[in-house]
Amino acid sequence: MSLLTIIQAVSDRLSLRRPTAVASSADQQVRQLFALANEEGAELAKRANWPALMMEQTFITTATETQATAFPADFREFVPGSFFNRTQGRRLIGPITPQQYQAIKARPVYGLVYLSFRVRARQFLVTPAPPAGDVIAYEYLSTRWAKSDADQPKAEFTSDDDGTFLDEELFKLGVRWRYLKANGLDYSEDFRSYEMAVERAIAGNGNAGALSMGGGYIDPILSSGRANAPEGSFGV
Numbered sequence: 001m002s003l004l005t006i007i008q009a010v011s012d013r014l015s016l017r018r019p020t021a022v023a024s025s026a027d028q029q030v031r032q033l034f035a036l037a038n039e040e041g042a043e044l045a046k047r048a049n050w051p052a053l054m055m056e057q058t059f060i061t062t063a064t065e066t067q068a069t070a071f072p073a074d075f076r077e078f079v080p081g082s083f084f085n086r087t088q089g090r091r092l093i094g095p096i097t098p099q100q101y102q103a104i105k106a107r108p109v110y111g112l113v114y115l116s117f118r119v120r121a122r123q124f125l126v127t128p129a130p131p132a133g134d135v136i137a138y139e140y141l142s143t144r145w146a147k148s149d150a151d152q153p154k155a156e157f158t159s160d161d162d163g164t165f166l167d168e169e170l171f172k173l174g175v176r177w178r179y180l181k182a183n184g185l186d187y188s189e190d191f192r193s194y195e196m197a198v199e200r201a202i203a204g205n206g207n208a209g210a211l212s213m214g215g216g217y218i219d220p221i222l223s224s225g226r227a228n229a230p231e232g233s234f235g236v
Contacts, residue, residue, distance in 0.1 A: 001168040002149075004160040007033050010175045023160050033179060038156045040174035044166055045076075045145040048202040052165040053142045054079060058086075063132040070124035072140065074153065079139035085115060087134040092117055092126070101127060167201055170194070 001009075004022050010033060011018045019030045045053060053076075059069040083092035094117040096104070101118045104127050117126045126136075144153035149161040157164075164171060173194040180187035 001163065002160060003034075003037060003157045003162045006037060006168060006171050006175065009172050010179065013172070013176055014179060021160055023158060032182065033175060034157070036175050036178040036182065037171065040171055040178060041145045041156065041164060041166065044170060044174060044198070045141075045143070047198060048205060049079065049141060050166060051205060053145060054139055055142045056137060056139050058135055058137040061126065061130040061132060061134040061136060063129055065125045065127055065129045067124045067126055067136075070136070072142075074142040074144045074155070076141045076143045079141065082137075082139040083117070084137055085130075085134055086137055090114055092136060092138070094118055101125070104128070170197055170201060173197055 004019075007022050007030070008018050010016075016029065019025055019027065019033075022030055022034050025031060025034070055072065055074070057070070057072045057075075059067060061067060078095065083094060084090070085092055091114065093114050096116045096118045098118070098120075100116070101120075104116055115126050115128065115130055117124060119125070130136075142153065144155050145164055145166055146154040146157050147163050147165055148154055148159070149163070153165070154162065173190070177187045177190035177194050180190055
């Protein structure tokens, strides 16, 4: 489906005149539906860790705490536990708290094995400062939930043939209740149906980790705690 077909489907359901164009339309009703579709996309993208919006970022470290190339342009939030130093074959610990960061800063550098990171003032800080040339990789959630006709990610709909990486049926339900609400009409039942559909989609997105009966997620690497010692045979 595309922006145009989504708006046409919503218009049919609401008994509105079916538009032949959306992005270029001067009709105020169509313009409203256009704006609501972008509002729905931005809000729906934040509702869950949708696999369709998960991306990988890699960067090469510099020998400083601040890593200027760590963030991609479409960054929204980190996927927890996905940070690894591929050069060293070790996990990058974080995001750590300000208290943990300051505690690490107060320790002797030679007493640390793992690098840690935190975000402060929109900067990605690695402590202790890593050597130059290490490859760091992690996964993140993108802000680009829309896509062009050529499947290029976009942050919003701008053209009638734009599509979305998210569930298009949720889009139709979302735009419908938003239109009813925006125009002072009863939207309670449509909103209920939408919320139920979103919850089903979240439950079935196939991205949940294995849970331990003792609480928390099962992590074969960290299950024994966060001892600051290297993984492996220690050279034996």
